[in-house]
Structure formats: C-alpha cells, structure tokens
Amino acid sequence: MNTVVEERPTTGRHAPVMDPAIAPSFPVAALPILQDTQLRKNVAHATDVIQSKRNHLVAEKKDWQELRNSASAMRAHVLANLGKYLEQFEANCTAAGGTVHWARDAAEARAVILNILREEKAAEVIKIKAMTSAEIQLNPALETAGIAAIETDLAELILQLGEDEPSHIVVPALHVNRRQVREIFAQRMGLSELSDDPKALTTAARSYLRSKFLSVPTAISGANFLIAESGSVAIVESEGNGRMCLTLPQTLITLAGIEKVLPRFTDLEVMLQVLARSATGERMNPYTSLWSGITPGDGPQRFHVVLLDNGRSEILARKVERQTLQCIRCAACLNACPVYRQTGGHAYGSPYAGPIGAILTPQLQHMRHAQSLPYASSLCAACYEVCPVKINIPEVLIELRAQVTDQQRTRVREWLDPMFLGMKAANFAFGSAWRFRLAQRFGRIALRGFTGEDGWIHKLPSLGAKWTQSRDLRGLPQQTFREWWATRDRSAGKEAK
Amino acid sequence: MNVSPRQRILDRVCAATRADSNDYAGLPRSYIRAGALDQAGRLRLMTERLREYGAEVVASSPADLPSLVAHRLLESGRQHFAAPPGLPAEWLSRSLSWKVDNNLSHEEIEHCGGVVTAASAGIADSGTIVLHHGPLEGRRVITLLPDFHLCILRAAQIVETLPEYFACFPQAPRLATYISGPSATADIEMTRINGVHGPRFLSVIIVRDSPTSAEIQSSTNEAVRHDAI
Numbered sequence: 001m002n003t004v005v006e007e008r009p010t011t012g013r014h015a016p017v018m019d020p021a022i023a024p025s026f027p028v029a030a031l032p033i034l035q036d037t038q039l040r041k042n043v044a045h046a047t048d049v050i051q052s053k054r055n056h057l058v059a060e061k062k063d064w065q066e067l068r069n070s071a072s073a074m075r076a077h078v079l080a081n082l083g084k085y086l087e088q089f090e091a092n093c094t095a096a097g098g099t100v101h102w103a104r105d106a107a108e109a110r111a112v113i114l115n116i117l118r119e120e121k122a123a124e125v126i127k128i129k130a131m132t133s134a135e136i137q138l139n140p141a142l143e144t145a146g147i148a149a150i151e152t153d154l155a156e157l158i159l160q161l162g163e164d165e166p167s168h169i170v171v172p173a174l175h176v177n178r179r180q181v182r183e184i185f186a187q188r189m190g191l192s193e194l195s196d197d198p199k200a201l202t203t204a205a206r207s208y209l210r211s212k213f214l215s216v217p218t219a220i221s222g223a224n225f226l227i228a229e230s231g232s233v234a235i236v237e238s239e240g241n242g243r244m245c246l247t248l249p250q251t252l253i254t255l256a257g258i259e260k261v262l263p264r265f266t267d268l269e270v271m272l273q274v275l276a277r278s279a280t281g282e283r284m285n286p287y288t289s290l291w292s293g294i295t296p297g298d299g300p301q302r303f304h305v306v307l308l309d310n311g312r313s314e315i316l317a318r319k320v321e322r323q324t325l326q327c328i329r330c331a332a333c334l335n336a337c338p339v340y341r342q343t344g345g346h347a348y349g350s351p352y353a354g355p356i357g358a359i360l361t362p363q364l365q366h367m368r369h370a371q372s373l374p375y376a377s378s379l380c381a382a383c384y385e386v387c388p389v390k391i392n393i394p395e396v397l398i399e400l401r402a403q404v405t406d407q408q409r410t411r412v413r414e415w416l417d418p419m420f421l422g423m424k425a426a427n428f429a430f431g432s433a434w435r436f437r438l439a440q441r442f443g444r445i446a447l448r449g450f451t452g453e454d455g456w457i458h459k460l461p462s463l464g465a466k467w468t469q470s471r472d473l474r475g476l477p478q479q480t481f482r483e484w485w486a487t488r489d490r491s492a493g494k495e496a497k
Numbered sequence: 498m499n500v501s502p503r504q505r506i507l508d509r510v511c512a513a514t515r516a517d518s519n520d521y522a523g524l525p526r527s528y529i530r531a532g533a534l535d536q537a538g539r540l541r542l543m544t545e546r547l548r549e550y551g552a553e554v555v556a557s558s559p560a561d562l563p564s565l566v567a568h569r570l571l572e573s574g575r576q577h578f579a580a581p582p583g584l585p586a587e588w589l590s591r592s593l594s595w596k597v598d599n600n601l602s603h604e605e606i607e608h609c610g611g612v613v614t615a616a617s618a619g620i621a622d623s624g625t626i627v628l629h630h631g632p633l634e635g636r637r638v639i640t641l642l643p644d645f646h647l648c649i650l651r652a653a654q655i656v657e658t659l660p661e662y663f664a665c666f667p668q669a670p671r672l673a674t675y676i677s678g679p680s681a682t683a684d685i686e687m688t689r690i691n692g693v694h695g696p697r698f699l700s701v702i703i704v705r706d707s708p709t710s711a712e713i714q715s716s717t718n719e720a721v722r723h724d725a726i
Contacts, residue, residue: 003566045687046686049683049687062529064528066525066529069525070527073525077521077524079514102501102503154682171684177686178685178688198685201685202685202693204693209695213694214603229669230668237682238683238693239682239695240641240680240693240696243695253500258506258510265667270526276623282677283546283622283623284624284625284675286678286681287677287680288675290669290672292671295671298638299636299637309509313506313509313510314513316510316513316514405677493532
C-alpha cells in the first residue's frame with residue numbers, strides 16, 4: 001500500500017501543545033526544545049535585540065521609575081474598583097452604540113462570538129493578534145463552526161500558515177528565522193521565487209492579506225485598554241493590520257479581559273509611555289487606535305465587546321495573586337527571563353509564556369493544570385525589575401508553589417513520590433540536632449561510593465540524578481564544621497598573632 | 498433562578514474587592530508632565546524623531562505651504578490623491594487628480610496613490626502625529642489605504658511630552674489614531690521593515706505659525722534643512 005505523505009510547510013517540528021489542560025509539564029516540554037539549537041539561537045537573538053533597545057530607551061527616560069510607580073498604582077486602583085469601572089465602561093460603550101456582552105468562561109465567550117458570527121452569516125473573519133483569543137482557543141472553535149479565521153498580524157500569519165504556535169506575547173514568531181518563513185510563504189502562497197529577505201517576505205504578506213482586508217466584512221480583535229469614562233477601546237500595534245481590521249469591516253468584535261479597564265482617557269499618558277518602551281523598545285509604537293462604539297460613516301457599524309472573566313474574578317479575590325491582573329502584556333519579563341531565554345515559549349504549554357505565563361496560566365486553570373509552571377523560574381527577579389506595572393512575579397511564584405505543594409500533600413498517591421518522601425525524611429532529620437548529626441554521618445558514608453577522586457559527585461541514582469544530570473555536586477567533606485570546631489587547636493589562633 | 502453572566506461576574510468582582518477602597522485622586526503622578534523645550538526646540542525634536550522613523554520632514558511658512566504641498570506630491574511620483582472634505586482648497590494643486598472624501602468607497606480610496614491631511618497634534622518626544630479624524634483629517638480609512646501620507650502639522654500644535662497632549666485634550670475624542678512613523682514590523686528576525694499594511698511613506702510638513710518671528714525662522718532653518726526645496 002502506498003502512503004502519500006503530504007508535504008506540510010511547517011517549521012520542521014511538531015506543533016507544540018498550547019492547551020494548558022493537556023500540555024506536558026514544563027521540564028518534559030523543555031527537554032526537546034533545549035536540543036533544538038536553531039530555535040534557541042532564534043530566541044536568544046530576538047530577546048537580545050528587544051532587551052537592548054528597551055534598556056536604551058528606559059535609560060533615556062529620566063522619570064522611568066515615577067512612571068512605573070504611577071502605572072502600578074493605577075492598575076492596582078482599577079482592580080480594587082473593578083466593578084465600578086466595568087459598569088461605567090459598559091454604560092458608556094453602549095451609549096456610543098456598542099453592544100457589551102459578558103462571558104464567565106472560555107466556552108461562554110466562544111458561544112457569544114459564534115452567535116454574533118452566525119447572525120452576521122460570516123464565512124470568514126479577519127483577526128488582530130489577541131491573547132484572549134488564544135486563551136479561549138477561539139480559532140479551533142471557528143474552524144469547527146466552518147468559519148475561516150485569517151490572522152493578519154505578520155507573525156501570527158507565519159504561524160498560522162506554518163501550522164505552528166506562538167511562543168512570545170509580543171513577537172509570537174520569534175522562534176522562526178527568515179529561511180523558515182520563506183519556506184512557509186513559498187509553499188502556502190505559491191511563490192516559489194520568493195527570497196528570504198525580510199523585506200520581500202513582508203511584501204508578500206502585504207499583498208496576500210490586502211484582498212482579505214478589503215473583502216472580509218467581519219473582524220475580531222483584543223484590546224489593550226478599555227476606557228471607563230468614555231467607553232473607548234484602545235489598540236496598540238505596529239503593522240497597520242489592526243487599523244485595517246478596525247476600519248474596513250462592517251462588524252467588529254472585541255474580546256477583552258475584564259481587567260483591561262482604565263478609569264480615564266488621560267490615564268493613557270502613563271500607559272502608552274511604559275508599554276511601547278517595554279514591549280518593543282520604541283518610544284511609541286507606530287499605530288495606536290482609539291474608538292468609542294460606532295461612528296456613522298467611519299468604520300464598522302456594528303460593534304460588540306465581549307468582557308471575559310475566565311478565572312480573573314477568582315484571581316482578584318486573592319491577596320498576593322491579584323497583582324497578576326495588573327499586567328499590560330508587554331512581555332518585557334519574557335525577554336529578561338533566563339529560563340524563557342533558553343526555552344522560548346512553547347515549553348510553557350500556554351499562550352501566556354515566560355514569567356507572567358508561569359503565574360497567570362495555572363491561575364486561569366484554577367490551579368488544576370500547569371502546576372509545573374511556577375517552578376519554571378530561578379526566582380532571580382529580573383522579571384520584577386523590568387515590569388512596567390511592578391508585578392512582584394517572584395512573590396506570586398512562591399505563593400503558587402506553596403499552593404501546589406499543599407495540593408500534593410493531600411493526594412495519597414503523592415506520598416510514594418521519591419521527592420515527597422525525601423522532603424519528609426529531610427524534615428525529620430533537620431528536626432533535631434542529633435538526628436541531623438546522624439544524617440550527616442550517614443550521608444558521608446552513603447555518598448563515598450559516588451564521589452570521584454577529584455572530590456566531586458558526577459552521577460547520582462534516582463532522585464539525585466535530577467541534580468547531577470545537569471551539574472556536578474561537591475562530595476561531603478571528611479569533617480563537618482561543628483566537628484572541626486569541637487576538635488580545633490585552641491592555642492593556634494593566639495600564637496599566630 | 499437564572500443569574501445572567503453579567504450579574505454573576507459583577508457579583509464575584511464586587512465580593513472580591515469589597516474590602517478595598519482606594520482614591521483615584523490620590524494616585525501618585527510624579528512623572529514629568531511639562532517639557533522643558535521652547536517652540537524651536539520642540540520643532541527640532543519632532544523633526545529628529547520623525548526622521549528616525551524614516552518619515553520625510555520639511556518646514557514651511559504659511560505663505561509657501563500650497564506650493565510646497567504641490568511640490569511634495571509631485572515628487573512622490575503619484576497621480577491620484579485623496580483629501581478629507583475640510584482641507585483648504587488652496588492645498589489641492591490643480592495639476593494633480595483629487596478625490597475629496599465625501600463617502601468614497603474603499604475601492605476608490607485604494608486607487609489613490611496618496612492622501613493629504615492636517616493633524617490634531619504632534620508629540621515631539623515620540624515623534625507622534627495625532628489624528629482625531631475631524632473634517633481636516635478625514636475618516637480613518639483615507640489615511641490607511643493610500644500608500645503615501647502627506648501630513649501638515651502647524652508648529653503651534655506640537656507639544657513636547659505625551660502628558661502635555663493629554664492636558665490639551667482631556668476628553669476622549671470619538672476616534673483617534675496616533676501615528677509614530679510609517680507602518681512597520683520586526684516580526685522576522687527583529688529586522689525592522691517599514692510598510693506592512695498602512696501607508697509605507699509618511700511625509701510631514703511643519704508649518705511655522707508666524708513667519709515674521711525671526712527667532713523661530715533661524716532655529717527651524719538650522720534644524721530643518723529641507724527648506725531649500
């Protein structure tokens with residue numbers, strides 16, 4: 001029997017699982033990625049470039065810390081008064097001609113959007129990159145409903161055509177290089193002569209999407225900010241695909257997390273200054289669009305906003321974790337993270353990668369999935385330092401680790417886990433001085449067989465292998481400090497004087 | 498009883514924040530609001546920033562503006578131009594073909610090679626041009642589909658900092674577009690490429706307010722060397 005293998009223009013890897021409910025744990029997902037040198041090179045290059053641009057522009061801003069303080073306080077204020085601002089936004093957006101919908105979870109949001117699209121008899125939709133869309137896994141739902149979703153952000157288009165998944169919040173295709181993009185475009189757009197020059201590739205995307213912009217009557221967007229006092233929505237972008245989607249279609253659906261509100265229009269004076277600098281290392285992104293409801297004769301004449309909860313109100317109720325919702329999705333923490341910079345985004349098994357993903361994803365999953373993510377960090381706090389809204393990510397990571405550990409404690413099957421048993425044993429040994437001394441003596445004898453002539457342990461069995469597979473361990477010394485202290489020559493020190 | 502998703506979400510949000518109160522007026526705002534530059538300095542900075550983005554910038558006196566507009570448009574190599582309905586007639590050079598936007602179709606606008614508009618404000622610090630889409634700036638679509646955008650900015654409209662812009666316009670306009678250089682992407686290997694979907698070419702004419710003011714004249718000449726055109 002002949003099997004016809006269809007040539008797929010992918011980036012040469014299996015599409016990673018980005019649904020946190022079924023994705024493998026972080027260490028499992030990270031392992032093959034760490035062996036993909038091309039991907040690591042691509043990620044390192046992109047994060048280096050953004051970081052250096054960001055650092056340069058932050059250094060030139062004399063009031064950077066004051067801006068951060070304001071941005072942080074403002075986002076915290078919004079969260080503390082979220083109900084009031086959401087109702088204000090709803091009233092003002094409705095008065096301006098928009099329709100506001102509320103969705104408690106991903107399924108409800110998908111249903112609301114599909115209903116609108118059915119009423120519009122939409123066969124195709126053009127989309128602006130939206131984290132919320134990936135969060136509720138909208139594209140597969142659209143596909144099932146027979147609606148073609150066309151991603152219009154260049155990076156999202158590369159991934160959609162390459163059947164790949166985003167690996168960064170701001171630059172989703174940073175793990176793909178120009179040759180890989182060329183392969184994807186050449187095959188999927190039928191352009192065999194295409195060169196791998198980024199300019200040629202961008203031009204190809206421009207002409208590929210132009211007819212879509214001019215013909216598809218329905219668009220879906222996310223939102224960077226919702227303005228409570230005016231019912232406006234703000235979208236921050238670079239390419240102009242956002243403006244196309246916000247201007248040309250007859251119907252626009254905006255899917256926004258409930259935490260996206262700002263009290264006043266003038267609050268953008270803080271947010272726009274910190275966002276572009278942190279996200280792309282620019283003083284201002286090329287295009288920011290702001291609109292309120294419907295404007296007769298200009299832009300879509302039907303406008304829907306879907307306000308998405310999906311676990312956010314739960315996060316809001318928690319003291320330490322609430323700050324997670326201050327996030328403005330600039331991805332500066334991804335670029336700064338020593339873990340993300342090695343693995344890229346796919347290892348996180350969620351559209352939200354990096355440090356913010358490590359705290360947001362498990363919480364959006366009600367701590368029932370993605371429990372390995374809070375451990376995907378060295379707690380170095382580089383993320384906290386660059387965060388424009390001062391989310392103390394390490395603090396939240398530690399809080400979530402405690403919750404994961406508490407979960408494990410209550411599960412009987414975890415009691416046979418070597419790590420659990422090891423911790424129990426350590427707890428017992430460290431509980432009294434004599435037990436500790438005994439454990440030291442026992443350890444010295446037990447480890448002798450594993451210690452090389454150079455005094456280092458290179459390989460341990462079982463649980464210890466988790467340490468020695470990536471680093472060596474110094475063998476235990478023949479004498480502990482206490483033993484030495486007790487037997488030391490007391491006169492030696494005095495004589496030396 | 499069937500509680501609506503709206504009520505359910507609001508109930509949860511309010512329950513989560515019941516104990517919190519926090520005053521909007523008390524939010525810390527010790528960042529820099531007002532700039533330190535005089536008008537000449539603002540013009541110089543605006544020009545510099547726009548050029549960093551790859552935009553063309555020239556300065557003009559009010560008297561020279563119509564001929565300079567015509568010149569820039571001819572130089573762009575394009576024939577057909579769109580214009581918002583409120584644009585002064587003297588800016589529309591008779592040697593070129595014009596479509597004034599009284600509800601033009603997308604196809605008609607797409608066929609225009611360029612567009613000429615005024616602006617609502619300029620922000621020097623970030624080189625941002627602000628459109629509030631009034632009669633002189635037109636509908637959003639006319640500054641989106643044509644490949645070339647010539648924008649005319651009055652010197653008095655240029656502020657130095659973003660907070661200064663918001664101080665001038667404390668109420669949200671119905672529509673606004675903030676343009677900081679031509680459409681761009683860095684999605685492929687972080688290489689900045691201008692012109693993905695919006696206009697690929699942005700050209701700005703800054704109109705000096707009082708051509709009699711020698712001070713502005715000299716400093717702008719120094720900063721903006723395109724006056725020779």
